[in-house]
Amino acid sequence: MGEAPALHVDDLQDGAQNGLELKNGTCKATATIGDKTYVIGGADDGTLSIEVQIFDRNLGEWVRPTVRGTKPGSCKGLSAVPLEDKILILKKGSKPDDQIWFLEVDTQYVRQQQEYLGTEVVAWSKGVVGKAEKPVVISGPSGVGKGTLISMLMKEFPSMFGFSVSHTTRAPRGMEKDGVHYHFTEKSIMEKEIKEGKFLEFASVHGNLYGTSVEAVELVADAGKRCILDIDVQGARSVRASSLEAIFIFVCPPSMEELEKRLRDRGTETEEQILKRLRNAKAEIEQGKSSHIFDFILYNDKLVESYDRLKKLLGLDDYVTTPKSGPGEVDLPIDHSVSKIDNKIIINRISSGEKESKNLIILDVSSLKGGAPGRTRGLNFQAIGSFSNGLTEIEGLS
Ligand SMILES: Nc1ncnc2c1ncn2[C@@H]1O[C@H](COP(=O)(O)OP(=O)(O)OP(=O)(O)O)[C@@H](O)[C@H]1O
Numbered sequence: 001m002g003e004a005p006a007l008h009v010d011d012l013q014d015g016a017q018n019g020l021e022l023k024n025g026t027c028k029a030t031a032t033i034g035d036k037t038y039v040i041g042g043a044d045d046g047t048l049s050i051e052v053q054i055f056d057r058n059l060g061e062w063v064r065p066t067v068r069g070t071k072p073g074s075c076k077g078l079s080a081v082p083l084e085d086k087i088l089i090l091k092k093g094s095k096p097d098d099q100i101w102f103l104e105v106d107t108q109y110v111r112q113q114q115e116y117l118g119t120e121v122v123a124w125s126k127g128v129v130g131k132a133e134k135p136v137v138i139s140g141p142s143g144v145g146k147g148t149l150i151s152m153l154m155k156e157f158p159s160m161f162g163f164s165v166s167h168t169t170r171a172p173r174g175m176e177k178d179g180v181h182y183h184f185t186e187k188s189i190m191e192k193e194i195k196e197g198k199f200l201e202f203a204s205v206h207g208n209l210y211g212t213s214v215e216a217v218e219l220v221a222d223a224g225k226r227c228i229l230d231i232d233v234q235g236a237r238s239v240r241a242s243s244l245e246a247i248f249i250f251v252c253p254p255s256m257e258e259l260e261k262r263l264r265d266r267g268t269e270t271e272e273q274i275l276k277r278l279r280n281a282k283a284e285i286e287q288g289k290s291s292h293i294f295d296f297i298l299y300n301d302k303l304v305e306s307y308d309r310l311k312k313l314l315g316l317d318d319y320v321t322t323p324k325s326g327p328g329e330v331d332l333p334i335d336h337s338v339s340k341i342d343n344k345i346i347i348n349r350i351s352s353g354e355k356e357s358k359n360l361i362i363l364d365v366s367s368l369k370g371g372a373p374g375r376t377r378g379l380n381f382q383a384i385g386s387f388s389n390g391l392t393e394i395e396g397l398s
């Protein structure tokens with residue numbers, strides 16, 4: 001609290017209007033929500049590192065908040081538009097897939113973190129253009145066949161699904177690769193990263209620590225894919241309680257005998273570990289069936305039939321595989337002005353004398369989904385170009 005900022009209160013007094021870029025050797029944009037003015041940006045040294053400070057108008061004090069989420073990389077300037085509980089940030093001079101970000105200031109996730117930490121918290125979430133499907137959480141006892149079903153899905157729909165690579169403190173099995181099957185890590189390192197808020201969820205499972213990092217989920221969204229999480233029931237419960245909207249599927253074995261056979265035949269665990277996993281399976285199945293965490297229960301008896309049922313649950317039963325284009329991208333003009341009408345953000349190119357350019361971009365923020373921890377989905381845009389011959393071209397993505 002009260003740490004001396006690079007910016008002075010006087011800079012804000014007259015000019016605390018939203019979206020302002022302050023010119024005092026700094027390059028910052030401001031946005032006011034309620035009693036707080038958020039000052040976002042840093043030193044104007046060509047590549048701007050994006051920091052956040054808050055001026056609490058009630059207290060007349062500067063606050064440096066705890067910042068959650070992966071912060072945006074440096075840029076050449078930025079614009080800020082306050083929305084209800086978050087601030088839309090438009091980065092200038094960044095790659096098209098890195099231009100739209102949200103700084104959450106009063107969302108469910110931010111409030112949870114504020115309660116947990118007892119400090120002021122803001123959270124970054126990158127914007128993803130176009131339709132992005134909800135992540136899929138798959139749980140079930142060890143050996144039921146979650147990994148097998150997920151591999152089949154990823155093989156049939158490689159451009160549609162991406163796997164959230166968890167962290168674990170257990171040792172790798174023979175064929176497992178670090179960074180592909182898991183991020184294999186030390187307990188002390190993982191515990192430190194959990195404290196730093198890097199995990200969406202974590203749990204102690206069969207004697208080891210497992211967890212889904214925020215980054216693991218973000219990486220899949222950034223690739224324009226639907227994220228699949230293979231996590232235990234405790235993890236599923238935590239994700240259900242978080243602001244990550246997902247579909248929850250519990251995979252059940254046809255019987256305990258069959259589950260034991262699958263675990264033994266897989267041959268990856270010691271006798272002691274198999275017995276531990278079977279003991280835990282009973283409680284997991286009970287919770288999976290009776291709790292209200294899961295949207296669907298999938299019995300994995302005959303593999304091919306179970307896989308077909310899984311595809312049906314995900315609306316893929318009559319899906320014809322067609323090449324998919326990457327995630328939608330908006331290329332914002334570096335010099336632009338920004339205004340807001342209802343749920344539409346109007347980004348206007350400041351004329352540079354080009355003959356054929358998209359002069360106006362309309363960003364629709366009425367259907368935003370998801371958010372920190374993770375990406376903000378559901379951004380739609382229209383680019384409107386006016387040409388020297390008087391014609392207007394409209395191109396959009398929804
Ligand atoms: N429907 C099925 N019928 C027979 N065997 C199956 C079926 N599904 C999976 N298996 C086999 O059961 C074993 C366990 O499957 P898998 O490794 O996918 O389980 P899992 O749920 O991912 O386990 P864990 O949680 O321990 O990672 C594997 O050897 C797999 O080939």
Ligand SMILES: Nc1nc2c(ncn2[C@@H]2O[C@H](COP(=O)(O)O)[C@@H](O)[C@H]2O)c(=O)[nH]1
Pocket residue numbers: 139140141142146166167170201202203205206210211212230231232233234235236
């Ligand atoms: N809560 C979480 N559970 C996880 C995660 N990654 C995996 N798991 C679950 O652990 C068990 C055992 O897995 P194994 O690879 O050691 O056989 C299994 O039920 C997984 O679903 C995670 O990130 N969080």
